[in-house]
Amino acid sequence: MLKISHVTRRFGDKLAVNDVTLEIPQGQMVGIIGRSGAGKSTLLRMINRLNDVSSGYIEYDGVKTSELKGKALRSWQRDCAMIFQQFNLVPRLDVITNVMLGRLNGRNPVLNLLQIFTPEEQFEALKALERLDIAQTSMQWAQTLSGGQQQRVAIARALMQNPKMILADEPIASLDPRNAQIVMDSLRDINSEGITVITNLHTLDTARAYCERIIGMSAGSVVFDGTPDELTTDVARELYGADGLKEAFSEAMTSTSLAPIKAPVLPKTPSNAQQAP
């Protein structure tokens, strides 16, 4: 269980997150929605400790993660893997090495420097890539992959950490509709194995299609916490304002007006064939 208790984060005078209290049971798939600047990223970053809380605390299974330091903090950061809108891969490294870098945080620094990975690590990385249906790209430079493929590599890298939860900060905001759908399907597939997924999303339709619980933020506060069915147009208006409502429902921004598909489908047409760097 992840417990967020009266958490506030200030940046100077700016109140980015304001007295947020939430309990997220292990294995939930949670979407956080809200306008730009609502505090969604800051909330995720405080869970992972990329940002510290200004007050309040965050606890996981009875351990106050917001107070961890040193080795215990690094171990927690392995437990809650983060993926980002811009993938954050090393462009001129091959895909499999990018994935194995997910293990960095618990390895001998000398081996890291020399980029020496054990056969077990290589096997695990290939397994993760296979699971995301992109094992055939393993020897290519990351920068030669499409955005959707790069995000799947980032998810495979996150899986190398054997995480208890995945925190995804706008994971589909840079993707075309079809790739957005493949990435969301991958996250749902991972969640079905008991890994908590907490994802910031720009659009309501994506949150509705994929998340069992939706948390709506506005000006740093949680203003909605419920199921997709409970998220009525009135609630959406409160979250996005009358002006923002159209954008929030925009099908052009994500693919999820399409019916979710079960298994990821890999592009195999010549136009999607990989280019040598």
Ligand SMILES: Nc1ncnc2c1ncn2[C@@H]1O[C@H](COP(=O)(O)OP(=O)(O)OP(=O)(O)O)[C@@H](O)[C@H]1O
């Ligand atoms: N490092 C920082 N320094 C100063 N202000 C910050 C910092 N990070 C976030 N903020 C401010 O905190 C508020 C919340 O930002 P945050 O990025 O959490 O919102 P968001 O809902 O994720 O928005 P977006 O969808 O645009 O990423 C914003 O006003 C933002 O400008």
